[in-house]
Amino acid sequence: MLNYILRRVLYALPILVGVNVITFVLFFVVNTPDDMARMQLGMKHVTPEAVEQWKQERGYDRPVLYNGAAAGMDRFTDTIFFDKSLRLFVFDFGPSDAGRDIGHDIRQRMWASLALAVPIFIIGMLTNITVALLIALFRATYVDVVAVVALVVLMSISGLFYIIAGQYLVGKLLHLVPISGYDDGLNAVKFVILPVLIGVVGGIGSGSRWYRTIFLEEIGKDYVRTARAKGAPEAAVLFRHVLRNALIPILTGAVVVLPLLFLGSLIMESFFGIPGLGSYTIDAINTQDFAVVRSMVFLGSVLYIIGLMLTDISYTLVDPRVRLN
Amino acid sequence: MIKPVILWTDALVYLLIAAVIAFAWYARGREHLRAPWARVLESRIAIVSLVILSAYLAVALLDSLHFRPALEQRGEQAQETYYSVEVLSALDVIARPLKERAEKTYSAPFATRLYAREAMEGPDGVTVWDYPRLRHGGAHLADPDAGRAGDIARRALGAAAAGGALWLLLAALVVAGIARARAEGFTSTLARVAAGRTRIPWRAGLFAAGLLIVLAAAAVRLAGVYHILGTDQVGQDVFYQAVKSIRTALVIGTLTTLVMLPFAVLLGIMAGYLRGWIDDLIQYLYTTLNSIPGVLLIASAILMLQVYIDTHPELFQTDAERADMRLLFLCLILGVTSWTGLCRLLRGEALKLREVEYVQAAVAFGVTRLRIMTRHLLPNVMHIVLITVVLDFSGLVLAEAVLSYVGVGVDPSTESWGNMINGARLEMAREPMVWWSLAAAFAFMFTLVLAANLFSDAVRDAFDPRLRGG
Numbered sequence: 001m002l003n004y005i006l007r008r009v010l011y012a013l014p015i016l017v018g019v020n021v022i023t024f025v026l027f028f029v030v031n032t033p034d035d036m037a038r039m040q041l042g043m044k045h046v047t048p049e050a051v052e053q054w055k056q057e058r059g060y061d062r063p064v065l066y067n068g069a070a071a072g073m074d075r076f077t078d079t080i081f082f083d084k085s086l087r088l089f090v091f092d093f094g095p096s097d098a099g100r101d102i103g104h105d106i107r108q109r110m111w112a113s114l115a116l117a118v119p120i121f122i123i124g125m126l127t128n129i130t131v132a133l134l135i136a137l138f139r140a141t142y143v144d145v146v147a148v149v150a151l152v153v154l155m156s157i158s159g160l161f162y163i164i165a166g167q168y169l170v171g172k173l174l175h176l177v178p179i180s181g182y183d184d185g186l187n188a189v190k191f192v193i194l195p196v197l198i199g200v201v202g203g204i205g206s207g208s209r210w211y212r213t214i215f216l217e218e219i220g221k222d223y224v225r226t227a228r229a230k231g232a233p234e235a236a237v238l239f240r241h242v243l244r245n246a247l248i249p250i251l252t253g254a255v256v257v258l259p260l261l262f263l264g265s266l267i268m269e270s271f272f273g274i275p276g277l278g279s280y281t282i283d284a285i286n287t288q289d290f291a292v293v294r295s296m297v298f299l300g301s302v303l304y305i306i307g308l309m310l311t312d313i314s315y316t317l318v319d320p321r322v323r324l325n
Numbered sequence: 326m327i328k329p330v331i332l333w334t335d336a337l338v339y340l341l342i343a344a345v346i347a348f349a350w351y352a353r354g355r356e357h358l359r360a361p362w363a364r365v366l367e368s369r370i371a372i373v374s375l376v377i378l379s380a381y382l383a384v385a386l387l388d389s390l391h392f393r394p395a396l397e398q399r400g401e402q403a404q405e406t407y408y409s410v411e412v413l414s415a416l417d418v419i420a421r422p423l424k425e426r427a428e429k430t431y432s433a434p435f436a437t438r439l440y441a442r443e444a445m446e447g448p449d450g451v452t453v454w455d456y457p458r459l460r461h462g463g464a465h466l467a468d469p470d471a472g473r474a475g476d477i478a479r480r481a482l483g484a485a486a487a488g489g490a491l492w493l494l495l496a497a498l499v500v501a502g503i504a505r506a507r508a509e510g511f512t513s514t515l516a517r518v519a520a521g522r523t524r525i526p527w528r529a530g531l532f533a534a535g536l537l538i539v540l541a542a543a544a545v546r547l548a549g550v551y552h553i554l555g556t557d558q559v560g561q562d563v564f565y566q567a568v569k570s571i572r573t574a575l576v577i578g579t580l581t582t583l584v585m586l587p588f589a590v591l592l593g594i595m596a597g598y599l600r601g602w603i604d605d606l607i608q609y610l611y612t613t614l615n616s617i618p619g620v621l622l623i624a625s626a627i628l629m630l631q632v633y634i635d636t637h638p639e640l641f642q643t644d645a646e647r648a649d650m651r652l653l654f655l656c657l658i659l660g661v662t663s664w665t666g667l668c669r670l671l672r673g674e675a676l677k678l679r680e681v682e683y684v685q686a687a688v689a690f691g692v693t694r695l696r697i698m699t700r701h702l703l704p705n706v707m708h709i710v711l712i713t714v715v716l717d718f719s720g721l722v723l724a725e726a727v728l729s730y731v732g733v734g735v736d737p738s739t740e741s742w743g744n745m746i747n748g749a750r751l752e753m754a755r756e757p758m759v760w761w762s763l764a765a766a767f768a769f770m771f772t773l774v775l776a777a778n779l780f781s782d783a784v785r786d787a788f789d790p791r792l793r794g795g
Contacts, residue, residue: 015612019616022614023625026625035636038636039636156775157771158774159723160746160767267731281621282732293628294625296621301617
């Protein structure tokens with residue numbers, strides 16, 4: 001097992017290098033740091049001195065790949081590529097363009113993101129499985145047809161609508177919970193309820209539809225026929241046999257998003273004023289803080305690759321037929 | 326005098342339409358290509374969705390014919406014609422009154438008075454604090470408070486009657502067409518259509534078309550004298566914005582797939598069939614691209630594009646061209662983030678297909694690898710390609726709204742539902758609430774996405790019965 005995990009980690013390295021090169025090309029080759037400086041300082045009336053100073057303060061004034069002026073190893077280390085891109089590999093994010101320590105910000109904001117993303121994930125999944133099971137119970141009847149159409153309608157509604165309508169209805173009309181904001185510790189609960197509710201409702205359409213297909217596929221298999229043949233009641237067939245077997249694809253499919261929960265939800269967090277990593281990213285995009293966006297791209301990729309590894313490992317754990325190779 | 330302008334996205338839209346027509350022509354005489362489409366058309370839901378999608382498509386096509394009007398000549402003998410920097414479309418010409426009749430600020434749907442109170446000089450010279458009349462909305466009414474409801478009803482009914490007449494004509498034409506194709510009498514065909522006993526559910530399709538025509542007629546008639554969906558903060562007609570946004574949504578939904586298809590199909594089949602280091606390389610490529618969270622990749626690319634556009638203003642003659650470049654680039658980058666799924670599917674399918682007998686036979690006959698891939702593999706994975714294309718469409722339309730909200734969507738000057746929502750979401754806090762911009766954007770988007778989702782379900786069922794049930 002350990003051997004396998006080690007091999008997967010080694011396999012992940014070239015992918016991270018690829019991600020790094022892509023972001024580097026995007027951020028430093030397509031546009032030069034001069035362009036970025038002018039953009040940040042306002043396009044029209046920028047003196048060359050101001051541009052130089054902006055670059056120097058943020059360390060963008062060095063050569064991109066090779067520093068001929070430096071001596072020894074510094075020729076390669078005293079460059080933008082080394083300082084801004086390679087350091088990401090040891091999770092040294094450096095300062096943001098606004099001068100804050102990105103690593104510190106991330107560690108601090110991570111918890112708010114988790115407080116929102118984890119309940120949405122768990123409650124959403126339980127809800128979707130329940131709805132899908134209920135529909136599967138009524139398969140090939142009118143209930144099934146109507147339910148599937150209802151799910152299609154639900155998934156055709158824009159996610160923004162769920163947020164705006166939910167915020168208006170629950171927060172403003174009924175005054176049940178605050179519209180936006182956040183607090184530490186247990187006080188966070190009352191701020192998180194509404195976004196969690198909206199996240200769960202918004203996910204029912206596509207989620208339940210997807211699980212329903214999995215259930216129906218499972219119901220068509222031989223062991224289900226055997227269970228029925230020996231006289232098991234329908235509910236027992238569904239809950240004891242189908243649900244357990246269907247959980248394998250459902251859970252292994254969900255593992256890949258687990259690490260990404262850290263990143264939070266961009267839209268949700270910014271609408272509800274939750275100071276997590278999602279709103280951090282949005283703020284960075286709006287203020288054009290390229291250093292933060294770059295760090296988040298790298299972090300997101302790392303988390304996704306971890307998710308892929310966890311998926312493969314979970315396959316081998318739940319299904320002994322899958323070999324470690 | 327006008328000067329036609331072909332924007333990049335226009336050209337690609339024409340290309341796409343030409344490709345669809347060419348395919349339809351090609352498939353007409355080939356039973357194996359035609360049969361699944363015939364199955365799609367047998368579904369009532371698919372027909373109704375198709376009618377709605379066609380209406381959207383018609384608006385988008387009208388909005389894709391761009392030109393620059395000539396400016397009026399000042400002097401007697403001007404050597405050269407100058408053209409306006411404003412790029413108009415055929416739709417703009419039709420909807421010109423809507424575009425030009427701007428109010429001062431917000432007004433509710435069908436309102437005759439402004440949303441906010443203003444200080445006005447009364448008839449007797451005293452300054453009063455009241456809601457002023459709109460400049461255009463309901464300006465023809467002498468007494469707006471009493472006469473409005475009657476006026477609206479009269480105009481709507483008149484237009485609906487005209488729409489109904491138009492629909493009768495259309496229905497008669499369709500029935501006559503069927504009767505001719507079947508060499509059957511008109512009345513017996515009419516009876517069969519009316520009873521719903523045709524293979525293609527014409528009755529459902531005609532019913533949907535009738536509803537659309539009547540609604541559209543009433544909307545057009547009323548939009549001439551009212552702001553039927555209200556006005557936004559700067560007094561622009563919301564109905565006009567919502568209609569203009571249709572093109573943006575369709576362009577993103579279709580061109581994105583058009584852009585990504587060659588990569589996904591070519592690389593997917595190559596990886597699955599050729600195996601070896603090519604497979605490794607292609608897998609590495611799509612895993613890498615896939616591992617960057619989509620929104621972040623799009624955000625970085627669009628931010629960089631914006632920097633590029635802002636530092637190179639000389640490349641674009643008009644604002645429309647600049648906005649169009651951003652729209653095209655958004656399609657490109659969305660394509661880059663979304664081709665990986667299809668590529669992986671195709672690779673898996675090609676892996677399976679390379680072992681089947683007809684491919685083995687082709688290998689034994691010494692058919693070249695290129696020929697095997699184009700003649701034997703490609704046609705047999707096309708159903709997957711098609712299903713993915715149709716399924717992706719609605720997701721892309723929804724994604725546009727989210728991206729515009731984040732600020733990395735289309736250009737702020739481009740009309741899109743995302744921009745409308747973005748501009749209006751802060752107005753929910755006002756009292757009384759300004760809801761019409763949001764409602765219009767969501768309603769137009771919902772109709773399109775729902776129709777697309779239902780249609781794609783029908784397409785999937787017809788092309789791949791194994792996937793049925795979803």
